[in-house]
Amino acid sequence: MISEVLLQQIAQGEDLHTEFRRDASDVDALAQVVCSFLNTQGGTVFCGVGDAGEVLGLPVHENGAVGPGGMHQALAERLTPSALFTVSEDMLDAKMVLTIEVPEGKDRPYVCDGRVFVRKGALTVPVDAEALRDMVQLKAVSAERWERRPSTAMDEADLDHDEVRALVTEASEAGRQRFDNVEDDDAVLAALGLANAKGYTQGADVLFARNPALRHPQTRVRLIRYATGKTGDAYLDDRQLQGPMVQVLLRAFEWLRTQLPMAQRFDSDPGAPLVRRARPAYPEAAVREGLVNAFAHREYASFSGGLTVSVYPDRIEIWNAGRLPEGLKPADLKRNHPSLPANPDMAQVLYLRGLMERIGRGTQKILEACADHELRQPQWDDRETGVTLTLWGPGDEQAMQPLLNARQQALLGVMKPDERLRPAEYRERFASAVSERQARRDLVLLEELGLLRVEGAGAATTYVRTGRTWAG
Numbered sequence: 001m002i003s004e005v006l007l008q009q010i011a012q013g014e015d016l017h018t019e020f021r022r023d024a025s026d027v028d029a030l031a032q033v034v035c036s037f038l039n040t041q042g043g044t045v046f047c048g049v050g051d052a053g054e055v056l057g058l059p060v061h062e063n064g065a066v067g068p069g070g071m072h073q074a075l076a077e078r079l080t081p082s083a084l085f086t087v088s089e090d091m092l093d094a095k096m097v098l099t100i101e102v103p104e105g106k107d108r109p110y111v112c113d114g115r116v117f118v119r120k121g122a123l124t125v126p127v128d129a130e131a132l133r134d135m136v137q138l139k140a141v142s143a144e145r146w147e148r149r150p151s152t153a154m155d156e157a158d159l160d161h162d163e164v165r166a167l168v169t170e171a172s173e174a175g176r177q178r179f180d181n182v183e184d185d186d187a188v189l190a191a192l193g194l195a196n197a198k199g200y201t202q203g204a205d206v207l208f209a210r211n212p213a214l215r216h217p218q219t220r221v222r223l224i225r226y227a228t229g230k231t232g233d234a235y236l237d238d239r240q241l242q243g244p245m246v247q248v249l250l251r252a253f254e255w256l257r258t259q260l261p262m263a264q265r266f267d268s269d270p271g272a273p274l275v276r277r278a279r280p281a282y283p284e285a286a287v288r289e290g291l292v293n294a295f296a297h298r299e300y301a302s303f304s305g306g307l308t309v310s311v312y313p314d315r316i317e318i319w320n321a322g323r324l325p326e327g328l329k330p331a332d333l334k335r336n337h338p339s340l341p342a343n344p345d346m347a348q349v350l351y352l353r354g355l356m357e358r359i360g361r362g363t364q365k366i367l368e369a370c371a372d373h374e375l376r377q378p379q380w381d382d383r384e385t386g387v388t389l390t391l392w393g394p395g396d397e398q399a400m401q402p403l404l405n406a407r408q409q410a411l412l413g414v415m416k417p418d419e420r421l422r423p424a425e426y427r428e429r430f431a432s433a434v435s436e437r438q439a440r441r442d443l444v445l446l447e448e449l450g451l452l453r454v455e456g457a458g459a460a461t462t463y464v465r466t467g468r469t470w471a472g
Helices: 004-011 027-039 067-076 129-141 161-173 185-191 202-208 245-259 284-297 330-334 344-352 362-372 397-403 406-414 423-430 436-448
Strands: 018-021 043-047 086-092 095-102 117-120 123-126 221-226 235-241 262-266 276-280 307-312 315-320 379-383 386-392 452-455 462-465
Touching: 004 018, 004 043, 018 027, 027 043, 027 067, 027 095, 027 117, 027 123, 067 086, 067 095, 161 185, 161 202, 161 245, 161 344, 202 245, 202 344, 221 245, 235 245, 245 284, 245 307, 245 344, 284 307, 284 315, 284 344, 284 362, 284 386, 330 362, 330 379, 362 386, 406 423, 406 436, 423 436, 436 452, 436 462
Parallel strands: 018 043, 221 307
Antiparallel strands: 043 095, 086 095, 117 123, 221 235, 262 276, 307 315, 315 386, 379 386, 452 462
């Protein structure tokens, strides 16, 4: 199903970041749009959506492409240099929409079949000579990002050829990318911008070296399970992982799966027998996505950086030594926001290997998984030391009670599931004695506790009562 976030983006119409296409037959034109998003500020192409935003749908696997993977391959072949973007199928009322999500590129200018395109308002246009000169000059003076710098100490003997073979196989099976010379590992890495005449890049080192921690100790991942809360110092488990990035990620996820408790609950269907069912206390989709995001966005440049996964009795914390992009706040992660991957070369490999499904939608996937699991909304904290994602476990609902004031309790006492409320209405009915700022804080806390969900943004913001119960 298409997510609420994408539906809201479609409802806002075409603009600098959004393009509608009635069909997906003109791959050359689609490639030009993708090129323009890469060269500007990123964006999304919706194929199967009319000019006015009406969802028309596409025939499944239109144009002979083998699903979204076939479209990804067709677009990638028309773009230079290699770029990160994702192609997905979304369904709405049995209508298929092909969604192409493109982050702002870090290797501009990007070229499509010999030409450079940019975004001007809601239009894709060829770049003029002056703008192209500015792009080239900016690239010449910009500092090379860490993952693209040469790995001076890595040589062919360090390369884990099995990892390269796994990439080629998985990318091909998913239809996401085919390589011209699949038997030449260096040619495969060169096609992804991970190798050149100077040798391997540091991104290649992290991804495909047998033990990158010998040169980059910050690539190690620490896994800790605590016996008690944060003030305790008793460890039930404490270990470090090192090796090629994808292997470390998969091992970290498998370790986490063994640590997660099972939650017992009765079937919520009124017509079903009263049967107690067991399921993981945390949704595996949220845990997996949280790990992938941490690996993709972490800061690799500093030896003091790292990634730590901490399991407590009531929560999981995933910390990485990265920062949110400038201008992006933790609250923005819960809504539609621009995708600015810190390490696009590494993210590209995660996508090709099927570990990253979409660009810029990971936080929404985490939110949706936690909501489906009836858990408190996850929390992101951005500090000087890095970004931490906290996934809250199924706690005692009574523990929520001290967090809620009389205004919030009054709202929950009368609001029914799926009932809607605007911030101004909340203040008028329940919070007239406090400031507008405090009233909004009330609603934000209820959203964080999973008791309300937010739809829309700005003046169109609406809060909707969820089905989660509150022990008041």
